[in-house]
Amino acid sequence: MDLPPTAPEPMALFLDFDGTLVDIAERPEAIDVPPGLPALLMRLSARLDGALAVVSGRPIPQLDEHLPVPIAKVGDHGGSLRVDPAGPVEGPPLASPPASWLARARLLADTFPGAFIEVKDHGFVLHYRQAPEAAGMAQGLLEAMVAEAPDHFTLMPARMAWEVTPRAVSKGTAVAALLARAPFAGRVPVFIGDDVTDEAGMAAARAAGGLGLRLQDSFGTPSALRAWLAALAEPSDTP
Ligand SMILES: O=P(O)(O)OC[C@H]1O[C@H](O[C@H]2O[C@H](CO)[C@@H](O)[C@H](O)[C@H]2O)[C@H](O)[C@@H](O)[C@@H]1O
Numbered sequence: 270m271d272l273p274p275t276a277p278e279p280m281a282l283f284l285d286f287d288g289t290l291v292d293i294a295e296r297p298e299a300i301d302v303p304p305g306l307p308a309l310l311m312r313l314s315a316r317l318d319g320a321l322a323v324v325s326g327r328p329i330p331q332l333d334e335h336l337p338v339p340i341a342k343v344g345d346h347g348g349s350l351r352v353d354p355a356g357p358v359e360g361p362p363l364a365s366p367p368a369s370w371l372a373r374a375r376l377l378a379d380t381f382p383g384a385f386i387e388v389k390d391h392g393f394v395l396h397y398r399q400a401p402e403a404a405g406m407a408q409g410l411l412e413a414m415v416a417e418a419p420d421h422f423t424l425m426p427a428r429m430a431w432e433v434t435p436r437a438v439s440k441g442t443a444v445a446a447l448l449a450r451a452p453f454a455g456r457v458p459v460f461i462g463d464d465v466t467d468e469a470g471m472a473a474a475r476a477a478g479g480l481g482l483r484l485q486d487s488f489g490t491p492s493a494l495r496a497w498l499a500a501l502a503e504p505s506d507t508p
Pocket residue numbers: 285286287288289292293294295296297298300324325326327328387394396398427428429430432464466
């Protein structure tokens with residue numbers, strides 16, 4: 270593992286949620302959010318003058334449920350953004366997958382006990398954490414689906430899941446959009462994530478002169494990252 274980095278100044282910080290801020294759980298609703306995490310993110314956001322965003326594949330309402338604090342949030346892998354915590358949720362118009370895709374994906378998931386579908390507004394996830402034997406067939410089916418509408422959708426490998434997402438957005442487009450706006454503009458971006466779905470965010474941060482950090486390499490575990498964030502949130506003692 271590399272040493273945790275020295276935070277650049279002034280920093281804009283982009284944090285993935287599942288597998289980065291919180292440990293992976295058997296199911297999406299079973300995550301254990303450490304009780305102090307929302308307050309820690311609040312302190313950190315204040316320390317960065319608001320230039321902190323949680324950037325997740327989850328929809329923003331789910332992020333609000335797990336992190337009920339007024340910080341910037343990006344959901345749906347860049348499909349929805351709420352930069353001003355008191356402002357509206359923004360995002361480009363995006364297609365939704367045809368109902369027939371969901372029906373076919375559900376049929377497949379139903380043949381593998383433990384596999385299930387998570388539906389989002391503009392995509393869906395086929396989770397196979399409890400049915401790893403479903404991975405290959407799921408990949409084949411979903412690849413064939415997105416090949417029917419390659420301009421609109423793409424298939425992303427996630428952690429023990431395949432996710433059909435809109436092609437037009439990614440965590441990278443979200444980072445670029447936030448960096449063009451206050452309070453993120455003019456700061457050095459740092460994106461921290463654990464997953465293939467975070468690579469576009471990391472690449473966007475690096476392209477803007479900042480850091481794209483893989484949790485496993487730079488911190489090891491979500492708990493170690495939270496400790497680093499807690500130290501960062503402390504007021505600086507330099508005048
Ligand atoms: O971008 P993220 O915040 O990392 O979200 C990515 C996906 O995370 C969730 O699924 C993953 O985490 C679950 C809980 O630990 C786990 O059970 C599952 O196997 C993982 O794939 C979430 O359900 C998805 O909607 C997110 O896109």
